[in-house]
Amino acid sequence: MHPSHHQPPFTSQDNELLTRLASQDFELARYAAVLASSDDSIITMSPDGRITDWNAAAERLYGYPREEVLGQQLDVLVTNGDGGVRAVLDTVLAGDRATVETVHLRSDGAMLHTSVSLSAIVDVDGQVIGIAAVARDISDYKVRETELHQESKLESLGRLSAGLAHEINTPIQYVGDNARFLEEAYQELIRVVEVYRGLLDTSNPIGWVERQERVREVEAGIDFDYLEKEIPSAVEQTLEGIERVSRIVRAMKTFSHPGHQEQVPADLNEAVAATVTVTRHQISDVADVTMELADLPPVLCNIADLNQVFLNLIVNAADAIEETGRRGAITVTTALDGDDVIVCISDTGGGISDDVRAKIFDPFFTTKDVGRGSGQGLPLARGVVQEGHGGTLTLESVLGQGTTFTVRLPIDGRPTDVPAERGA
Structure with missing residues (x-):
């Protein structure tokens, strides 16, 4: 008889291995379920940026089936040579998280704005073995952001309108008063001229004494010394008023420039001076305004x-x-500071406390009374400076002394080949 063959009994190590494998299978199944059911577009990539997985939400968001994108580079995420995601890969591979906004055309031709958050996938030894990306459609947010920007403009123009009306009304009033005075003075002088012309009429000869009497009589009806002094002054004030109105209109034209989709060279000093002009009435009751403008080159901007x-x-x-x-x-x-221009706006107000400073650029945050502010001014301002122009908007403040906001802008504008990027 042949000896029977028996399987060696399971050891505790074998049981431990099986338990670990079962646990890993469970974790993998759990992660696969999360990946498949998530409403967020979840994409995994190799360290060199090739797509290794692409869930159903990503298929819906980008319009490409999973089989079509596996193994491809990030070009399915970004188009038109946009290197936004690719530009931050080194940062992510170094262990940092990053968030970047991209714009591209879906497979069906629709324009898509996305926010992509990237982080490194590391193994048990801490080595980076891949990249995880979570993409969200922010197209509606971008539309709302544009609407809020327009609402902020309308709010600002609404606050300016009454002040501008007063600024224009004041010089127009004394232009009108001076014009009426000049009309009356003209009528009086014309009466004198008519008497002089009558005295020169040789068809009705009169004696010298009578001539003198008529001249004295007509001149007694007007104050020559007063008119001699006030007429030039009235003309000067009228021209001054007209120039003031023209200056306000020019400033308003500069301020309300419709802008361009693309960045174009502009005179930043002219823009600052125009803004000061159109806000002068609004601030003249509470503060004196001083401008110190350096020689600046044209700045590429909106x-x-x-x-x-x-x-x-x-x-x-x-x-x-x-x-x-x-x-x-x-x-x-x-x-002018190297390749940048700087615009500083300082006030002698009460300053900003640390707790307010931490939230001052948050959307809808405002310290003003109800009805005096939407809380969108500073967040939109920072968005225009940073995302729109590749610059920075910072502030320094001392309680009880005042605050200085500093706008720093690159002279050559924001690069158009790399989109705005923000750390997560």
Whole structure:
């Protein structure tokens, strides 16, 4: 008889291995279920950026089936040479998280705005073995952001309208008063001229004494010394008033420039001066405004959007001073710093506390009374400066002394081949 063959008994190590494998299978199944059922588009990639997985939500978001994108580079995520995601891969591979916004055309031709959050996948030894990306459709958010921007512009223009009407009405009033005075003076002088012309009429000869009497009589009806002094003054004031109105209209034209889709060279000093002009009535009751403008080269920008930034910062400065209950000062300066230009708007208001400073750029956050602010001014301003122009908007503040907002803008504008990027 042949000896029977027996399987060696399971050891505790075998049981432990089976338990571990079963646990891993369960975890893999759980992760696969999460990946498949998530409403967020979840994409995994190899360290060199090739797609290794693509869930159903990603198929719906981007319009490409999983089989079509596996093994491909990130070009399915970004089009038109946009290197936004690819530009942050080194950062992610170094262990940092990153969030980047991209714009591309879906497979059906629709324009899609997405926010993609990326993080590294590491093994038990801490080695990066891949990249995980979570993409969300932010197209509706972008539309709402644009609407909020327009609402902010309308709110700003609404606050300006009454002040501009007063600014224009004042010089127009004394232009009108002077014009009426000049009309009356003209009529009086014409009466004198008519008497002089009558005395020159040789068909009705009169004696010299009578001539003198008629001249004295007509001149007694007017005050020659007064007219001699006031007529030039009235003309000067009228021309001054017309120039003031023209200056306000030019400033308003500069301020309300419709802008361009693309960035174009613009005179930043002219924009700042125009904004100060159109806000002067709004702030003249609470603060004196001083401008210190350096020689600046043309800056590649969207000047209409930057006008809104300067407007928000100047009006905020006036509001901060008004809250102190005492008259203050606003100083607007420009400077050239290497490849950047700097615009600083300082006030002598009450300053900003640390807890408010931490939230001051949050959407809808405002310290103003109900009805005096939407809380969108500073968040939109930072968006225009950072996302729209590749610059920075920062602030320094000392409680009880005041605040300075600093806008730093690259002279050559924001690069068009790399989209705005933000750390997560």
